[in-house]
Amino acid sequence: MSHDKLVEDVRQAILNYDSEGAVKAAKDAISQKADPLKVLDAASEGIKIMGEKFHAQEIFLPQLTLAADAMVAVEKLVEENLPKGKLSHKKKIVFGTIEGDLHDIGKNIVSAMLTGAGFEVHDIGKDVPVATFIEKAKELQADIIGVSALMTTTMDGQRKLIEELKKTNMRKKFKVLIGGGCTTKEWAKKIGADGYGRDAKAAVDIAMKTVGVKA
Amino acid sequence: MKPKRIEVLDENEIDQIHHATLTVLEKTGINVNEEQARNILRKNGATVDDAKKRVWIPRSLLEDNVKKAPSEFIMHARDPKLNLKIDLDTTYLEPMVGRLNILDASTGKRRRTTLKDLEHLMKVANAMPNFHLLHSGAMMPHIEGIQDSVAHVHGYFTAIKNAQKVVKGTGRGTSKAEDCMRMAAVLAGGKEELRKNAWVFTTCNTISPLQLDKPQVEGIIVYARYGQPVDITAEVQSGGTAPVTLAGALVVQNCEVLTGILIAQLVNPGTPVFYGTCGGIMDMRMADISLGCVESGLINIASAQLAHHYKIPCRGTAATTESKALDMQAGYDKALTLMMAAQGGVNTIFYPGVMDHALTISLESYVIDNEIAGMVFRALRGIEVDEEHLAVDIINKVGPIGHFLNQKHTMQYLLKEHYMPTISDRRLREDWEKDGSKELKDVAKERVQKILKEHTPMELDKDKEKELRAIIKEVEKREKV
Numbered sequence: 128m129s130h131d132k133l134v135e136d137v138r139q140a141i142l143n144y145d146s147e148g149a150v151k152a153a154k155d156a157i158s159q160k161a162d163p164l165k166v167l168d169a170a171s172e173g174i175k176i177m178g179e180k181f182h183a184q185e186i187f188l189p190q191l192t193l194a195a196d197a198m199v200a201v202e203k204l205v206e207e208n209l210p211k212g213k214l215s216h217k218k219k220i221v222f223g224t225i226e227g228d229l230h231d232i233g234k235n236i237v238s239a240m241l242t243g244a245g246f247e248v249h250d251i252g253k254d255v256p257v258a259t260f261i262e263k264a265k266e267l268q269a270d271i272i273g274v275s276a277l278m279t280t281t282m283d284g285q286r287k288l289i290e291e292l293k294k295t296n297m298r299k300k301f302k303v304l305i306g307g308g309c310t311t312k313e314w315a316k317k318i319g320a321d322g323y324g325r326d327a328k329a330a331v332d333i334a335m336k337t338v339g340v341k342a
Numbered sequence: 343m344k345p346k347r348i349e350v351l352d353e354n355e356i357d358q359i360h361h362a363t364l365t366v367l368e369k370t371g372i373n374v375n376e377e378q379a380r381n382i383l384r385k386n387g388a389t390v391d392d393a394k395k396r397v398w399i400p401r402s403l404l405e406d407n408v409k410k411a412p413s414e415f416i417m418h419a420r421d422p423k424l425n426l427k428i429d430l431d432t433t434y435l436e437p438m439v440g441r442l443n444i445l446d447a448s449t450g451k452r453r454r455t456t457l458k459d460l461e462h463l464m465k466v467a468n469a470m471p472n473f474h475l476l477h478s479g480a481m482m483p484h485i486e487g488i489q490d491s492v493a494h495v496h497g498y499f500t501a502i503k504n505a506q507k508v509v510k511g512t513g514r515g516t517s518k519a520e521d522c523m524r525m526a527a528v529l530a531g532g533k534e535e536l537r538k539n540a541w542v543f544t545t546c547n548t549i550s551p552l553q554l555d556k557p558q559v560e561g562i563i564v565y566a567r568y569g570q571p572v573d574i575t576a577e578v579q580s581g582g583t584a585p586v587t588l589a590g591a592l593v594v595q596n597c598e599v600l601t602g603i604l605i606a607q608l609v610n611p612g613t614p615v616f617y618g619t620c621g622g623i624m625d626m627r628m629a630d631i632s633l634g635c636v637e638s639g640l641i642n643i644a645s646a647q648l649a650h651h652y653k654i655p656c657r658g659t660a661a662t663t664e665s666k667a668l669d670m671q672a673g674y675d676k677a678l679t680l681m682m683a684a685q686g687g688v689n690t691i692f693y694p695g696v697m698d699h700a701l702t703i704s705l706e707s708y709v710i711d712n713e714i715a716g717m718v719f720r721a722l723r724g725i726e727v728d729e730e731h732l733a734v735d736i737i738n739k740v741g742p743i744g745h746f747l748n749q750k751h752t753m754q755y756l757l758k759e760h761y762m763p764t765i766s767d768r769r770l771r772e773d774w775e776k777d778g779s780k781e782l783k784d785v786a787k788e789r790v791q792k793i794l795k796e797h798t799p800m801e802l803d804k805d806k807e808k809e810l811r812a813i814i815k816e817v818e819k820r821e822k823v
Contacts, residue, residue: 144753189748190753193747229743232745
C-alpha cells in the first residue's frame with residue numbers, strides 16, 4: 128500500500144473517531160516506513176476537521192472527544208518513533224483547571240484539540256494552584272499558560288494567576304489564555320488575559336493567533 | 343418501561359358517561375339532518391320523527407353496531423413506506439393545512455390563503471418528520487382565487503402533488519365527497535381497489551349540542567360506502583354548546599360521536615372510524631371558543647379513554663392556540679395540550695400548525711410544532727432499563743472523577759436517549775448574540791425558507807397526474823367555472 132494511502136487511513140480513523148483504528152493505521156504506516164511526521168500531520172488534519180464540524184453542530188461532543196482521544200494516541204505513538212527532540216520546535220502550552228475546580232472535561236477536550244493543532248500540551252490536571260502553573264511554565268519555558276475555570280467561585284483564580292505573574296515580573300514571559308463555562312470575553316479583558324476561548328475550536332484559534340502560528 | 347398513560351376517568355366513571363349517553367339518546371334523541379341516514383336508522387329499529395329530524399336510538403342498536411368498527415386499519419400513502427397502521431396504541435400527528443387565513447411571516451399579519459400557500463404548506467408538512475397524516479385544502483370552503491364550488495378538487499390535488507404522506511379529502515356533501523372518491527381511486531388504481539384499502543380519509547364534525555348536519559352525514563355515507571376512514575368529531579364548547587361541567591360535555595360529545603359511528607357501521611359494517619374530539623371551552627369573558635386550553639387537554643385524555651373503551655382509535659385536537667402571534671402563549675398552549683393528548687393515548691392528534699381560534703395557519707408554526715412533537719414523542723418512549731441501558735460496566739470503567747464523553751456507549755445511545763432539537767436555541771448568550779439574537783419565530787422563518795428551497799416531494803406518477811387533472815376539468819365544467 129502506498130504511504131499516501133496509509134497516512135490517509137490515519138486521517139479517516141480520526142474522522143471516524145476511532146481510537147483503536149487510528150493507532151492501528153498509524154502503526155501500519157510507520158512500520159511500512161511512512162514518515163511519522165506525515166502521520167501526525169494527517170491526524171492533525173483529521174482533528175481540525177472534527178473541530179470545525181463540532182463548531183458547525185455537524186457532530187456531537189462524544190464524537191469530538193473520541194476523535195481527540197484518537198489524536199492523542201496517535202501523537203504518543205509518533206513521538207515514540209521519532210528521535211528525541213524532533214518535535215521540540217512546537218509551541219508549548221501549560222494547561223490546567225484552576226485550584227478549587229474539579230471540572231476538567233472541557234479542559235481535556237481543548238487539550239486534545241491543541242495537541243491536534245500542533246502544540247506541545249502539558250496538561251497539569253485540575254484543582255491546580257496558581258504557583259504550580261507558574262513553576263511548570265518556568266520549568267518548560269512555555270509559550271502559553273492556559274487556565275480553565277467552570278465556576279464563578281473559582282474563576283477569580285485566573286485573575287490571581289495574572290496578578291502573580293505581574294508581581295514577579297514574569298507577565299511578559301507567557302501569554303495567558305483563559306476559558307471555561309462561567310468565563311466571558313469581558314472577564315478576560317478585565318483581568319488582562321491575552322485571549323479567551325469560548326469553546327474548543329475558539330480556544331485553538333486564539334492559541335494559534337496568540338503565538339503567531341498559522342492555522 | 344413505556345410510561346403509563348394519563349387517565350382522568352376510572353372504569354366506573356367511563357361506565358357512568360356511557361350510560362348517561364344511552365339515556366340521552368333514548369330519552370331526548372339526537373337530530374340527524376339527513377334523510378338517508380334517518381331511513382337507515384329507522385329500518386334498524388330507531389324511532390324517527392322526520393318533521394323534527396329527530397332520532398331516538400335504542401341502546402342495543404347503538405352498542406351492537408359500534409362494536410363493528412375496527413380497532414386497527416391501514417391508511418395508504420402515495421409513498422408506501424409512509425402507510426400508517428392505525429391502532430389503539432400508536433400516536434400520530436396530523437397538522438392542520440387548509441385554513442381561511444395564513445400568517446404571512448414577511449408582514450406578521452394574516453391574509454387569505456391561496457393555492458400557492460397550500461402548495462407551500464403541503465411541502466413543509468411533508469418534510470416534517472413528526473407529521474404523519476396531512477389535512478389538506480380539500481376541506482376548505484374557500485381558497486382565495488378559486489371558485490368555492492371547485493376548491494375541494496384543487497385543494498386535494500395540490501395536497502397529493504406536494505406530499506407523499508396520507509392525505510385528507512373532503513366529506514362535506516355527497517357531490518364533493520364523490521369527487522374525492524374519484525380522485526382517491528386514481529391513487530388506489532381504480533374504484534374497486536379503493537374499496538379494498540383506505541387511501542383517503544375525512545372529518546365529519548357534529549354540530550353540538552346533539553345535531554348531525556346534512557353535508558357532514560352525506561360525507562359519512564359516501565366514505566363508508568367506499569370503506570374509507572372517517573373521524574367523527576364533536577366540537578363541544580363546554581359552557582356554550584355543552585354543559586360547563588366537563589363530564590356533561592363528554593356526554594354530549596359521546597352522543598354525537600357514537601351516532602355518527604353508528605350511521606357509518608349501518609351503511610357499511612366494519613367501516614374504519616375514529617372516535618373524534620375537538621372539544622374545548624367557551625371562554626365566558628368574550629363568548630369565543632378556546633381549544634388551546636388545559637380543559638381541552640383533559641377532554642382529549644377522556645376521549646382517548648372513551649374511544650378505547652369502545653375499542654376504536656381516537657382522533658384528538660391539540661398543539662393549537664388562540665394566540666395571534668408565535669409567542670410564548672402559543673408555545674405553552676401548544677406544548678401543554680399536545681403533551682396531554684399524547685400521554686392520554688390519543689391515536690391521531692390533529693391541529694399542529696394552527697393558531698388564532700383555528701382561523702389561521704402558519705408555516706412557521708409547523709417547524710415549531712414539529713419540534714414540540716419531537717420532545718413529546720421522546721417523552722412517550724420513557725426510560726428503557728436493561729443491562730445495556732444500566733451501563734454498569736461503563737460506570738465501573740469510568741469510575742469517580744472521570745467522564746463519559748469518550749465512551750463508545752455514549753455515542754451508541756446518544757440519539758436514542760436524547761432528543762436532538764431542530765430549532766431550539768441552547769447556545770450560550772454570546773454565540774446567540776453573534777448570530778443575530780434571533781428569536782424562535784425568526785429561526786422558524788429561516789427554516790421554512792430552507793425547506794421550501796431544498797425539499798422535493800416524491801414525484802407524482804405522470805399518468806395519475808393526467809387523470810387527476812382531467813377530473814378537475816370535469817368538475818370545473820360541471821360547476822360552470
